[in-house]
Amino acid sequence: DIQMTQSPSTLSASVGDRVTITCRASQIISSSLAWYQQKPGKAPKLLIYKASSLESGVPSRFSGSGSGTEFTLTISSLQPEDFATYYCQQYNSYLRTFGQGTKVEIK
């Protein structure tokens, strides 16, 4: 299986901060990476696909980059509604895998 490792596991930030989350794959996955946001009690929501493509309706303060084995999700100016848990997912292999998640908390 392809292992996905996110860092950090928890991130404390303030409204207006620039936030970056990293996701590393245990082997090359090209650009077959998605980012999801999950709020408590809710289903995950797709933010980014193909590593850097913004899903329709997602605010432009979210961006993704990377290819191969290292990827980042950046929130350019953190808003109150962005406090949530973020997951990366690889879909290069038929056995898809998620990262363990990064919780973005209020500082």
Added chain:
Amino acid sequence: EVQLVQSGAEVKKPGESLKISCKGSGYSFSSYWIGWVRQMSGKGLEWMGIIYPGDSESTYSPSVQGQVTISVDKSINTAYLQWSSLKASDTAMYYCAGQSGRLGAFEYWGQGTLVTVSS
């Protein structure tokens, strides 16, 4: 509007069987792969498996292979996740999700079905 609507919460005893459902609407059901994702309380997302309604081709994570069965009924636009013998460790929230290609991101998600297994 694409929607995936899951069946309601279940409370079962160890050893019992269970089948939960995910009904698609607002799109051609056979055109989206349907996957299942497990989330134990306070934990992360775990990809369980996926099925293509067009021909019922399925792939399972090694961690659940043989423990669950994923199926579809195209006639009623519904995908299923089933257990023949539940364990306490199956207690979790289960999400179905849809992707438009064989390899792709989950674009649409169901609301989740909470399964509680307790004696």
